[in-house]
Amino acid sequence: MQVNMHEAKSKLSALGERVWRGEKVVIAKAGKPYLxxxxxxxxxxxxxxxxxxGQIRISEDFDQTPDQLIDAFExxx
Numbered sequence: 343m344q345v346n347m348h349e350a351k352s353k354l355s356a357l358g359e360r361v362w363r364g365e366k367v368v369i370a371k372a373g374k375p376y377l378x379x380x381x382x383x384x385x386x387x388x389x390x391x392x393x394x395x396g397q398i399r400i401s402e403d404f405d406q407t408p409d410q411l412i413d414a415f416e417x418x419x
Contacts (some may be wrong), residue, residue: 343366358379
C-alpha cells in the first residue's frame with residue numbers, strides 16, 4: 343500500500359495497525375516512494391563469545407559415527 347505524506351499524517355494510527363498485521367506501507371512524497379513504515383522489533387542481545395568456556399564438554403568419540411547409525415540415516419538398515 344502506498345499513501346502520500348498528507349494522508350499518512352492524518353491516518354498514522356490506522357497505518358501503524360496495518361503494518362503490525364503484516365502489510366507493507368510506503369509513504370510517498372511527490373508521488374515517489376519516500377519512506378517505508380516498519381514495525382518496531384526489540385534489539386537482539388549482543389552475543390558474548392566464550393561465555394560458556396569450560397562448561398561444554400565434547401566426548402572423545404564425537405567424530406566416530408558407527409556404521410550402523412550411518413546406514414540407518416541412509417535407509418540401508
